[in-house]
Structure formats: C-alpha cells, structure tokens
Amino acid sequence: MKYPGLLEHDVARVEESRKLNLVVGGIVLDVIRTCLGPRGMDKIYIDVLGDDTCTKHGGAFLRKVDLKLPAAKAIIEGVNAVDTHVGDGTISAAILIGMLLKKSEELMKIGITPPTIIRGYEKSLEFALDILDEIKRKEDITNKEIMHRLATSCLAGKAITSLVPEEIDIASIIVDAVCSITNFQKKEIDVDDIKVEEKAGNANGIQLISGTVIDKTIDSSAMPRSIENARILLLNEPLEMMRTKTDEQIQINLPEQMALFLDQEKFDIRAKIKKIINSGANVVISRKGINDIAREYLAKAGIISIRRAKMNDLLWLEKSTGAKICKSLDDISEEELGSAKKVYEKNIGGDKMLFVEECRNAKSITILLRCNSKRYLDEFHRDVLNAVYVLRNFIENPFVVRGAGSTEAIIANRIRKQSTTVEGREQIVIEKFADAVEEIPITLAKNVGMDPLDTLTQLRSKYANSPKNVLKWYGIDSEKRKVSEISPDQIIEPVVVKEQVIKTGIEVTNMILNVNDIFMRDEIDNTHCHIDGTVHAHHDGGTAHNHFEQEGLEQRQMHHYY
Structure with a gap:
C-alpha cells in the first residue's frame, strides 16, 4: 500500500506482513522436512551457471536457495548458526522453526497476541533445557566405542554410508582421525587439524593418512620419487630471480655482459641451494616458484622439491611434520626442519599427489576421500565434517542422549504435563510448543513410510503407559518401521546439538514474531x-x-x- 505525501513514491508498506512471515516458515518446512532421517531424500539445486548441488544437508541446501523475504533469510541464518556451532541438526532446526511459526499462526487465529506467544515460547525453552539436564548421561570421552556410535548415528542415511563399500568403516576412520589430534586431558580439539582431501576415483580408496597429502607432483623427473626418513624444509621465498616492484632496467651492450648476467644468476641460485643442502634437508616444499636451474641443482643433490604449494598446505605440514616455515635461507636452523618417515609420490585418480606419511607426533592428519562423481565428493566432504563436529561436541561436553526422535518425544511429553502449572494463555502456547517439538519424530516416521497419525497415537500411548520414575526412550525404529524403545547401543547424539536446535528455534521464531510491519522500496533494474x-x-x-x-x-x- 502506497502512502502519498508520507512515504516516497517508490516505498510501499506490505499488508499483512506478519501473516506473510508466518507463511514463509511453513514453506521452508515443507521444502526441507523430507531430508530428515536415515530414509530422507536428497535435494538438487541448479544455479544460474548450470552447476548442480546434490545434498540432503539442510544448511548446505538452504544456503544455495536465494530467498528474498527477510523472514526466510532469518530462518536460513538460524540454520547456519546451528551448522556453525555444532555441525549437525540443521534439518531439525529448520523443522522446529517452521512448526513453531505454524503453531503461532494457529494461536493468533484464536486471539492470542504475539507478546503472549513469545513469553510462552521462552518459558517452554526453560522447561526443555531443564528436561535435557535431567535425562542426559555422561560418558567417557576416551571411549572409542561411544565415539564410534556417535559417528555412526550422525552418518546414518548420508551419502557416504550408502555409497561407500561395507568393508570400509568410515566411522572408524573419522574416530581415529579425531583421536589422533585431540588433547583428551584438556578436552581440546581443533577441527582444522584434519585435512579433507578429495580426489575422483573408486570409493574403495578412502583412507586415513597419518600426515599430509598435497595435490602436487614432484617438480622434476630427475628427482627421486620416494625418500625414507625425510628432512623437510618449508619455504616462503622463491628459488628464482624475481622482478622488482619498481621499474628497474639493466643495460647490456655486449654479448659478454649477457653471459656475465646469466652466470651471476646461476651463482646466486647455487648459493641458495648449497645452504639448503648444508642444512640436511632432502625435501623442499615452497610456496613460491623454483626455476629450472634450482630444480637441476636440487635433483643432482637427490632432493625432492614442490613449488607453488598452497599456504594452507604449508600450515598443515607444520603441524604434521613439526617443521616451521623458514624465515631466511641465510640461516636455516635445526628447529625449522620437519621430519617424516616416508615422503613419496603416488598416482591417485589419474593425477600424481605427494604423500608425507608416518610423521612422529603428528598434530595434523589427512582423510583422503574418493568417489566417481564430483557432486558426491562434495557431499562426502560435508558428511565427514558433520561427524567430526559431532565428536568435537562430545569431547568438549561429554553428555549424550538417545536419538531416533526419542529425546524430542520425552521433551514433548514432559512439557505437556508441566504446562498445567502455568496460568493464563501461555499454557496453550506451551502445549503448542510441545506439538511443534513432537513434529520431529513424526517427520522421521513419515520419511520411513509410517503413517504419521498412527505413529503419533502410539508414541503418546507408550509414554502415557510407561512406569513412573523410570526413564523410557521410545522413538522411531527406521529399520523395523515401528515405534519401539531405543537402546543406548543403537542411536545416541550429543546433548549440545539438541540444546542448540531448541535455542535457535525459539530465538528465530521470536525474532520473526516481533516484526509486525515491512516497508519495501520498489526494485529498479535500470x-x-x-x-x-x-x-x-x-x-x-x-x-x-x-x-x-x-x-x-x-x-x-x-x-x-x-
């Protein structure tokens, strides 16, 4: 609606803006809910260039979709916050936000105002966090069996578990990678210490390397292809003549002067190579260039060289080999040299890669992912990072709850009972929050082919008939397609993920409910x-x-x- 004389001619007020915001939540919910669970479906997004992204990762898909409405952007930012902080639960967060907005629309239709809804949701958040504190269970962070179960629960239904052969236990690979870089005494882990390298090929080639893999080939065919007990030097300066930043000219009048210039260049390069040889290094990896003359001298000395490596690769090599990037070739200290038991070149997927393996006390390792399709390689990468973040959450906060929708079902059941202690209209809001949380196990059931209405009645009946003062975990058994008790040996999840999903769901919903007007300026293409x-x-x-x-x-x- 335009307001002549009050607003500029190209500024309009969006009518029923709050209703529009609530509808957006339902649209996002309908789009993303089919991805939830081990039987969830994949989504494909095709951009303007025709490149497609195939994923069932909620955060990755929603980031690709270009939504203009502020409410939709708020939902995507909330999902991204969950992905950033805990690395899992993005689809659950999107479902919870969508259902809370849907329930808010129902509440507003019966006359409950947005401030009352917001207060009811805030009380529901307090109840939910208290319930999670009561039902969570502490585990030993050094227990690899628990960590393997957490990784398996996270990867269930993901592309990496369905496409990788059964003889390759990807969960064990991830657990071993996390354990090798974790300081369990201080409960410290840096996810960036795990390098995930992708290469097209057969999925049977997925492996964990105790060191660093560089997607580069050895500079010269005259150099050795493998070196045992390597001494590694990392350079951030060139082994070649560089152009000056200012305009400098060398005037040569005679052919003899040209020869002298080339001889001086060889002399300078030879002096640098001699210092490298005297340091005892037999592997040189440089971020800058290495010219033909330098490569020839290095090859004669039996030294392997890699030029124009990425800075990130040098940082990973520092952590894995114990080397430090050399500050100056004039004074190469012993502390700047790293060590590895074996450095060799290997043909991977038609390309040659350098393997720096069996490093002593390696603080960085590499997971090499293989798959025939580039789109699935990207999905493998996302799946591995999800599992790594889940294990990191467990190490930093070693409390777990059971999955398969059982945790959400317990929260919904207990909150519904606690709502009777709240007076006023907020009681109805809290009951609607319980219904929204209950949508997660219902969506799981629907995605495995179960009837959602029958599942809801069975789930509520199980908890209503369970003995008092005895904690029962009833959830969705995806394999048997029925409501049953979830044992601790089946599906477990870090409690941090559940807390983050509920917190983000409430915060984003309340933020959207607080908006009651939208003023929009007309878009102009010219x-x-x-x-x-x-x-x-x-x-x-x-x-x-x-x-x-x-x-x-x-x-x-x-x-x-x-």
Whole structure:
C-alpha cells in the first residue's frame, strides 16, 4: 500500500506482513522436512551457471536457495548458526522453526497476541533445557566405542554410508582421525587439524593418512620419487630471480655482459641451494616458484622439491611434520626442519599427489576421500565434517542422549504435563510448543513410510503407559518401521546439538514474531552510473534522461550499466 505525501513514491508498506512471515516458515518446512532421517531424500539445486548441488544437508541446501523475504533469510541464518556451532541438526532446526511459526499462526487465529506467544515460547525453552539436564548421561570421552556410535548415528542415511563399500568403516576412520589430534586431558580439539582431501576415483580408496597429502607432483623427473626418513624444509621465498616492484632496467651492450648476467644468476641460485643442502634437508616444499636451474641443482643433490604449494598446505605440514616455515635461507636452523618417515609420490585418480606419511607426533592428519562423481565428493566432504563436529561436541561436553526422535518425544511429553502449572494463555502456547517439538519424530516416521497419525497415537500411548520414575526412550525404529524403545547401543547424539536446535528455534521464531510491519522500496533494474561517479536510476528506463552533454559525440561521457 502506497502512502502519498508520507512515504516516497517508490516505498510501499506490505499488508499483512506478519501473516506473510508466518507463511514463509511453513514453506521452508515443507521444502526441507523430507531430508530428515536415515530414509530422507536428497535435494538438487541448479544455479544460474548450470552447476548442480546434490545434498540432503539442510544448511548446505538452504544456503544455495536465494530467498528474498527477510523472514526466510532469518530462518536460513538460524540454520547456519546451528551448522556453525555444532555441525549437525540443521534439518531439525529448520523443522522446529517452521512448526513453531505454524503453531503461532494457529494461536493468533484464536486471539492470542504475539507478546503472549513469545513469553510462552521462552518459558517452554526453560522447561526443555531443564528436561535435557535431567535425562542426559555422561560418558567417557576416551571411549572409542561411544565415539564410534556417535559417528555412526550422525552418518546414518548420508551419502557416504550408502555409497561407500561395507568393508570400509568410515566411522572408524573419522574416530581415529579425531583421536589422533585431540588433547583428551584438556578436552581440546581443533577441527582444522584434519585435512579433507578429495580426489575422483573408486570409493574403495578412502583412507586415513597419518600426515599430509598435497595435490602436487614432484617438480622434476630427475628427482627421486620416494625418500625414507625425510628432512623437510618449508619455504616462503622463491628459488628464482624475481622482478622488482619498481621499474628497474639493466643495460647490456655486449654479448659478454649477457653471459656475465646469466652466470651471476646461476651463482646466486647455487648459493641458495648449497645452504639448503648444508642444512640436511632432502625435501623442499615452497610456496613460491623454483626455476629450472634450482630444480637441476636440487635433483643432482637427490632432493625432492614442490613449488607453488598452497599456504594452507604449508600450515598443515607444520603441524604434521613439526617443521616451521623458514624465515631466511641465510640461516636455516635445526628447529625449522620437519621430519617424516616416508615422503613419496603416488598416482591417485589419474593425477600424481605427494604423500608425507608416518610423521612422529603428528598434530595434523589427512582423510583422503574418493568417489566417481564430483557432486558426491562434495557431499562426502560435508558428511565427514558433520561427524567430526559431532565428536568435537562430545569431547568438549561429554553428555549424550538417545536419538531416533526419542529425546524430542520425552521433551514433548514432559512439557505437556508441566504446562498445567502455568496460568493464563501461555499454557496453550506451551502445549503448542510441545506439538511443534513432537513434529520431529513424526517427520522421521513419515520419511520411513509410517503413517504419521498412527505413529503419533502410539508414541503418546507408550509414554502415557510407561512406569513412573523410570526413564523410557521410545522413538522411531527406521529399520523395523515401528515405534519401539531405543537402546543406548543403537542411536545416541550429543546433548549440545539438541540444546542448540531448541535455542535457535525459539530465538528465530521470536525474532520473526516481533516484526509486525515491512516497508519495501520498489526494485529498479535500470540503475546505472556515469564516469563522474553519479549513481541513479529511472522508472522510465532512462528514455527521458539526457545522459550526455550537448557539445557533441566526441565529448560525451562513458555510460555504464550494471
């Protein structure tokens, strides 16, 4: 609706903006809910260039979708916050936000105001966190069996478990990788210490390397292809003549002067190589260039060299080999050299890669992922990071709850009972929150082919008939497709993930409910700027605008459209 005289002519007020925001939550819910659980479906997003992304990762898919409405962006930001902090539970967060907004719309239709709904949701959050504190169980962070169960629960139904052969236990690979870089005494782990390298090929080639893999080939065929007991030097300076930053010229008048110039260049390179040889290094990895002369001298000395390596690779090599990036070739200290039992070149997926393996006290390791399809390699990468983040959450906060929707069912059941202690209309809001949380196990059941209404009645009946003062975990058994008790040997999840999902769901929902008006400026496609920096737009396409001066064609300014 336009307001002449009050707002500018291209600014309008969106009617029923709060209703529009609530509808957006339902749309996001309908789009993402089919991805939940071990039987969840994948989504494909195709961008403007035709590149497709195939994933069932809620955060990855929603980040790809370009949604313009502020409420939709708020939901995506909330899902991203869950992904950033705990690395899992993105689909559950999107479902919870969508259901809370849907329940809010129902509450507003019966006359409950948004402030009352917000207060009811805040009380529900307090109840839910208290319930999680009561039912969570502490485990030993050094117990690899628990960690393996957590990784298996996280990867259930993901592409990496369905496409990788059964003889490769990807969960064990991830657990071993996490254990090798974790300081269990201080409960410290840096996820960035795990390098995930991708290469096209057979999934049977997935492996864990106790060291670093670099997607580079050895510089010269004259160099050895493998070195035992390697001494590694990391460089951040070139082994070649560099152009100066300022304009410098060398004037050569005679052929003899040209020969002298080339001899001096060889002398300078030879002096640098001699210092490398004297340091005892037999593997040189440089971020900068290494010219033909330097490679020839290194090959004669039996030294392997890699040029133009990525800075991240040097940082990983520092952690895995114990080396430090050399500050100056004039003074190479013993502390700057790293060590590895074996450095060799290997053909992987048609390309040669350098393996730096069996490093002593390696603080960085590499997981090499293999798959025939690039789109699934990206999905494998996301799946591995999800499992790594789940294990990190467990190490930093060693409390777990059972999965398969049983935790949400317990929260819904107990909150529904606690709602009777709250007076006023907030009691109805808390009951609606319980219904929203209950949607997660219902969605799990629906995705495995169970009837959602029958599942809901069975689930509530199980908890209603369970003995008092005895904690029962009833959830969705995806294999048998029925409601049954979930044992601790089946599916467990870190309690941190559940807490983050509920907190984010309440925060995003309340933020959207607080918005009651949207003012929107009309979009104009023919915005442009002049060479003098003036930026403006025209509703008429610029036909009535005199873009140029009247002195003639030669003096007309450039006109850029974007």
